[in-house]
Amino acid sequence: MTEIDLHGMGLFDAKLKIIENTTRAYNSGWKGLVFIHGYRGGTAIRDYIRSKHFAQDLASEGLNVHMKLDTSKPGSTSIIFP
Numbered sequence: 001m002t003e004i005d006l007h008g009m010g011l012f013d014a015k016l017k018i019i020e021n022t023t024r025a026y027n028s029g030w031k032g033l034v035f036i037h038g039y040r041g042g043t044a045i046r047d048y049i050r051s052k053h054f055a056q057d058l059a060s061e062g063l064n065v066h067m068k069l070d071t072s073k074p075g076s077t078s079i080i081f082p
Contacts, residue, residue, distance in 0.1 A: 001078065003034045006045050014045045019057055022079065026065050032080040039074045049077045 004021050006014045018035060025033050037045040048054055050071060058065050070078035 001032045001034050001080075002030065003036055003076075005036045007036065007038055007041075009045070011044045011048065015048060015057065018045075018049060018054070019061060022058060022065065023061065023063050025079075026063060026081055030081065032067070032078060034076050034078045036076045046077060049079075 035049055066082055068080045
């Protein structure tokens with residue numbers, strides 16, 4: 001899966017990159033994405049990806065994505081499209 005590095009980004013810029021890449025990946029038929037967000041410098045980006053707000057933001061962009069999250073690694077979150 002393609003990895004998207006979000007290290008050093010603020011939450012606002014990270015949200016834009018997350019939504020843009022998720023939309024592109026889903027519409028292109030990719031199997032999923034791995035967002036590298038880290039965990040020692042704060043958890044705002046990780047918490048956003050793992051929250052219902054992420055799915056709501058995608059829906060507000062017109063994308064009703066069915067996805068599964070793999071949260072087994074503390075520094076990354078994988079999104080898997082069924």
